[in-house]
Each structure stands twice: as structure tokens, then as C-alpha cells.
Amino acid sequence: MPTPPVKGDVNPKQRQYEAMVRALSADLYRFAWWLSRSETVAQDLVQETFLRAWKNLDALRDAESAKAWLFTILRREHARLYERKRLEVVELDDTLPEDAAYASPERSGDAAQVREAIGRLPDKYRAPLAMQVLGGMSADEIAESTGQKAGAVMTQLFRARQQLKKLLGGRAAAEGGRT
Incomplete structure (x- = not known):
């Protein structure tokens, strides 16, 4: 029993x-x-x-x-x-100042510029990069999660980093070469 x-x-x-x-x-x-x-x-x-x-x-x-x-x-x-659901699109006035109560260190400085650059990456590069950097996932785990081969994920990660370097490098050149 x-x-x-x-x-x-x-x-x-x-x-x-x-x-x-x-x-x-x-x-x-x-x-x-x-x-x-x-x-x-x-x-x-x-x-x-x-x-x-x-x-x-x-x-x-x-x-x-x-x-x-x-x-x-x-x-x-x-x-x-x-x-x-379909999201409603609302036009915002670009001249509105940012509310200081919502300002955070991540919204300004280098972290904000890196975050903005990552946000401009195509989704096929941004998602694997976020899974690796934020989730700590290996290429094999990302491949399993996305239904791709590990080699394809490695290529996407490499290209994501290359595009990120270009985006951030262009910013450094515009600032007079400061890093």
C-alpha cells in the first residue's frame, strides 16, 4: 500500500x-x-x-x-x-524635455549610447546578442532556443558585434576620436 x-x-x-x-x-x-x-x-x-x-x-x-x-x-x-493586439501609434513632440524623475544613469552617457546602438541592430542579430550577453547562454543554447544551427548563431553574434562596433565607432569619429 x-x-x-x-x-x-x-x-x-x-x-x-x-x-x-x-x-x-x-x-x-x-x-x-x-x-x-x-x-x-x-x-x-x-x-x-x-x-x-x-x-x-x-x-x-x-x-x-x-x-x-x-x-x-x-x-x-x-x-x-x-x-x-495592435498598438496605437501616437506622435510625440520631440521638443518635450525629459522628466528628471524618470532620468536614470542608463538613459544617458555611454550606457545609453550602447543601448541605443544595440536597439538599432536588426532583430536577427539583436536577439542572439541579448541572449548571450543578458542570458548568459552559449551558442549551442541559443541555437536550440531559436531552432538554428550553432554555426549560424556564431555568425549572427559575430556580425552583431561588427555592426555594433561600426555604430559605436561612427559615434567616436563624430566626437573627434574620443573613446
Whole structure:
């Protein structure tokens, strides 16, 4: 006769899920923020990602590939946002000063220029670069997450860095060669 579960006892599936959440939520949030550029949207994306992961945890064959699996879910959730609703476009007056309350060090200086340059990269280069830099994923993990070969991912990462150097190098030349 099987032993009845003890109150407070957690099943292995739940333990695996909780470990995944603890280990990967920060990486997923950083990647979601890079995709959406919004704190609240990023939080919602991560929450939806973990909800889908919980529902489909049985589909995860190998715990080692959990990170790539979750990044894939997150990218698909982000794409679903734009399938479901059309965003309203509003023209903004470029002469409005930036509200000092919302100013942060990341919005000015070198970090802002690097962030802007990364934002100008084509998505096919920006996404793998963000997965590697923010998510700490290897080329193999990125390849698994995006359904590409590792060699293609390596090429995209190389080209992303080359374009980033050009974008940032052009800025340095415009400033008189200062770096």
C-alpha cells in the first residue's frame, strides 16, 4: 500500500519547477526587458513564460535544456503580444524635455549610447546578442532556443558585434576620436 503524502510534502515536478524559477527568473526578466523595453511587459512575459512552462513541464525532456526551452517560450510569448493586439501609434513632440524623475544613469552617457546602438541592430542579430550577453547562454543554447544551427548563431553574434562596433565607432569619429 503506497504511503500517503505528508502535509507540506512537495512532488518532484513542483520541486523541479521551483528550482527552475529560482535559477532562471532573473535571466528571463533581463531578456524580456530587452525584447519589450518595458518593465511591466517584461514582468508579464516572464510570468506567462513560467505559467506555460508549468503547464507543459512534462514536455521538458532534459533538465539541462531548461534555459533554452524557457527562452523559446518567452520569445513566443513576446510574439503573441503583437499577434493579439495592435498598438496605437501616437506622435510625440520631440521638443518635450525629459522628466528628471524618470532620468536614470542608463538613459544617458555611454550606457545609453550602447543601448541605443544595440536597439538599432536588426532583430536577427539583436536577439542572439541579448541572449548571450543578458542570458548568459552559449551558442549551442541559443541555437536550440531559436531552432538554428550553432554555426549560424556564431555568425549572427559575430556580425552583431561588427555592426555594433561600426555604430559605436561612427559615434567616436563624430566626437573627434574620443573613446
